[in-house]
Amino acid sequence: MTQVDPGAESRAEAGDGAEKPWAVFRQDKPGGYHTHCGDVEAPSAADAEQAAIAAFTDDDPNSLWVVQHQYIGEVTEDDVSFGGTTNKSYRFAQTYNVDPAAEEVEASESEQIEAEKQRGEI
Structure with missing residues (x-):
């Protein structure tokens, strides 16, 4: 993927070959x-x-990227198994043992x- 540089001068690689399809992408937000x-x-x-800048620059040309279609691939469920059987019970609060922490908090509050x-603040 090549980030579009709107201020770039014509490069040595520009121009003589057959035209190829290029996909143009716009960055949703910085780092996004x-x-x-x-x-x-x-x-x-x-x-x-240059074609991307001409066709798709509404606001910020620095957010445009171009990539040849031949380098774009798609991953489907045929290629990769999505999901799974991982035990995610750790996500549910009822699986946590909060009693030891509650005892620790209670002891700390009593100490405070x-x-x-002793300092005469109460």
């Missing part, structure tokens, strides 16, 4: 996901960048009250 916003036809990455009494 990229969403496919369309396609361009261009012979090189530099030409694809006793210390306040």
Whole structure:
């Protein structure tokens, strides 16, 4: 994936070959996901960048990325088993043993009250 550089001059790789399909992605937010916003036809990455800027720059051209379609793949449930049988009972509060912590909190509160009494704050 090539991040589009709107200020880039024409690069040496630009231009002479056959046009290839390029997918254009826009970054949702800084550090976020990229969403496919369309396609361009261009012979090189530099030409694809310029075509993407021309076609899809509404606001911030730095949020655009281009990638050749031949390098895009899709993972489906046929390729990978999603989900599973992992025991996730640790997520439910009823599986936690909170009694030891409750006893610790109660003891700590008692110690704090006793210390306040000794300092004359109560």
